[in-house]
Amino acid sequence: MTAISMKDLRKSYGSLEVIHGIDIDVGSGEFVALVGPSGCGKSTLLRMISGLEPISAGQMSFDDQRVNDLSPAQRQIAMVFQSYALYPHMSVRKNLSFGLENLRMDRAEINRRVDAAAKMLAIDGYLDRRPKALSGGQRQRVAIGRAIVRQPRVFLFDEPLSNLDAKLRVQTRSEITKLHKQLKTTMIYVTHDQVEAMTMAQKIVVLNKGKVEQIGRPLDLFERPANLFVAGFIGSPRMNLYPGKVASTGSDGVTLDSAYLGRFLVPGTGIDVQSGDDVIIGLRPSHLKLGPATPGAGGGTMTVEQVESMGHETFVYGRTGQSDELTIVHVPGHFEAETGSSLDFTFNPAFAHLFSSVDGRSLKGARM
């Protein structure tokens, strides 16, 4: 149970700065996911937390103890690598006990811990096998087991599910969540897959280009993205974005004009715009409905390009207007449409997100 605090953390390679001052507080026992596109610095940040990568500037503390210059072992962290990094020449049992032997732990205690972890992860059947003889999912669990036996202060996961097939990924996802509930250890989890982050983490840190874009609970990020980047990154498929203009502002909300969606009123107060401002309107696919626009609601028309039906839900991909804005509509249940046909869609303006077309920040402070 360890709280981690990062203050103005920076990392540079020579004159190239890759992490530009990051402030994150991780509560004791919290499950935090670091998400972001490739090259955003999330893995580097995780390695800085682990102690494998030196910190160029700023402060990293575990429970108010400065750990900047401590080794991974001294920080008492455990890490699960993307490649699992199991020792290929050692049996599963040896893989699990290697870290404990390094701590010169009592043999009986080592065996007790290894057996307990093996039982917990259901790998006790193949303790004598080499990693080579295990399947991907089993290797994954051995890697987690190697982290568990150490009883670390912090668990670090570096994209641990990316080498698993889809079915196993879902299963392991819930296993890791269960593990966190059981152990109540602080966990930091790096992933580029926002579904993993949304379903597992209690708190998500969205990183982009070495900076924190937003920190918040999964649903907060989904419902109140702080900027265009987070809006586009969180949610699958991604949010529909349309250019628009503020026609007028009033006490009941803001009236917007869009070449794609028509004119509609976004209710709410405290929307930070002035009449005549260019804005970007964001709409989640699930907030769009097929059908003609009702008075007071916004709506548009799209030319269908592709329909993806999963049986219980359907995504309709299409283009709106002449300038080819991509529109994705989420339809519950099975739905069929001809490619090239025209479909009307409508939405409740209350669900619309507004972003500045200048810097991308969210203009809607309040709940939608």
Next chain:
Amino acid sequence: MIAFLTRTRHAGRFDLTDWLAWGWAILGTLVVAIPIAWAVISSLKTEAEINSFPPALVPRAAQTITVDGQAKPLSMWVRTMPDGSEQTVALLRRIGLSATVLDPSKPEETFRVPVAELRQLKEFHLQWSNYSEPMKQFNFLRYLWNTVFVTVVATVLTLLLNSMAAFALSKYRFAGRNAMFALILSTMMIPLSVIMVPAFMVIVGLNLADNLWGVILSTVSTPTGVFLLRQYMLTIPDDLIEAARVDAASEFRIYWRIVLPLCAPALAVLAIFSVIWRWNDFLWPLIVLSSPENYTLQIGLSSLQGQFNVQWHYILAMTVVTLLPVTVVFLFLQKYITEGVASSGVK
């Protein structure tokens, strides 16, 4: 096995490719195997038989007989009489073109016959004393022990030192790493004969002349070994080393428990090289070692070759003995050469 050996490029047809492949394989085998086979066969011949011409394939020795009234055993010959019948005789002495022989059944009667009428009787005979004599005479066991000592100690040290250097050069990032590696590699291009004198002076300065450690210490760090191991270690994923670091392993423990075991195939190759190098080493030990009790086998062998006579029967026998350990080491370690284990734990 039969199916493997009779495989051809096209099923059921023996075309040019097969002829060339088989021809090349057979030629290569003969070129390599005939000298060794000849050495092994000849090492079992008597000294006279080795020098006789034409040479015989099978080791033979002259038949002898002990005759009453003669102190030494006499050699047996067949005499072809002028009438064509043959008689077995024992040769007493031979002067020029005539020889004095006697009939073994009537030893008191000697007669002179022309040499042209005589043909020597030989029988199959393995001259094991070629092996046993030098062991006694030439302190062979002492040389063998010296060579084994030099080979084993030098190989162990070579593996240790070179793998440590390779570990640092492949897994740590530090200023001048590549320059240092290039420097190590460049020493590969300097032959022993160039540095022989200064190297010997260093050995004398260290008071290691005529000392086996003088032979060992100057050969343990090899650029070939560092290069071989470094290239292999580059293929070990850094994740493994970082995982060990997270697992609270010290740097030495990472080297000893993770890197070394994963390098086993490369280490085996280097071990084979090192054993062969040290076992066959001649020039450097010859320079460093001066007293016979410090000789290695190769120098000991050369001492069988005097200024005026060469004791081929001993040289051949001892050569066969010196071949054996290297052959055994190679047979034992060769399966490691092709075996790769490093990549199996990482997907």
